[in-house]
Amino acid sequence: MQKTILRGVLPVGVLLALLACTNPAMPDRSDGAAFFAENCVSCHGTGGRGDGPLANVVSEAPSDLTTLSQRNGGTFPAAQALSFIYGGPYSDGHLARIMPQFGPVMADDLVPVEIDGILTPTPRELAGLLEFLKSIQE
Numbered sequence: 001m002q003k004t005i006l007r008g009v010l011p012v013g014v015l016l017a018l019l020a021c022t023n024p025a026m027p028d029r030s031d032g033a034a035f036f037a038e039n040c041v042s043c044h045g046t047g048g049r050g051d052g053p054l055a056n057v058v059s060e061a062p063s064d065l066t067t068l069s070q071r072n073g074g075t076f077p078a079a080q081a082l083s084f085i086y087g088g089p090y091s092d093g094h095l096a097r098i099m100p101q102f103g104p105v106m107a108d109d110l111v112p113v114e115i116d117g118i119l120t121p122t123p124r125e126l127a128g129l130l131e132f133l134k135s136i137q138e
């Protein structure tokens with residue numbers, strides 16, 4: 001009898017431990033800043049103003065990412081910005097074209113994020129980026 005109970009209890013404990021390991025703290029601004037520094041500054045510049053070293057090399061000028069809210073009537077356009085970054089077959093995201101492996105790599109690790117008022121499963125990297133981009137708005 002006791003053995004049966006133990007068998008039932010132990011896996012739950014193991015499962016909880018595993019969940020704790022696979023679900024680290026929610027990404028924040030500093031995660032986003034690190035991701036931005038690694039993947040975005042080449043075009044958008046360290047401050048996100050569209051003045052990175054590749055800005056004059058790419059065929060279209062990289063956007064000034066500090067004015068996303070300003071250009072959207074004072075509200076940060078979260079869904080629009082994130083879907084643009086993520087790219088994919090149904091949007092015109094530039095990264096999907098320039099770095100095709102980017103979206104699929106992101107999709108593996110989803111965290112719940114409130115985007116435009118709706119709790120949305122969001123790739124961890126995008127969740128961090130969202131916080132970072134919000135923080136650099138003028």
Ligand code: HEC
Nearest residue numbers: 036039040042043058060061062063081084085094098129
């Ligand atoms: C190879 C250059 C390049 C890289 C790298 C790049 N971008 Fe861009 N980005 C652009 C260009 C050019 C545009 C202007 C729209 C377009 O693609 O034609 C743009 C537009 C955007 C927009 C839309 C802005 C608006 O005004 O609506 C967002 C948001 C954005 N980029 C975020 C990012 C983020 C975040 C990263 C890194 C994960 C990134 N970009 C990496 C070149 C780049």
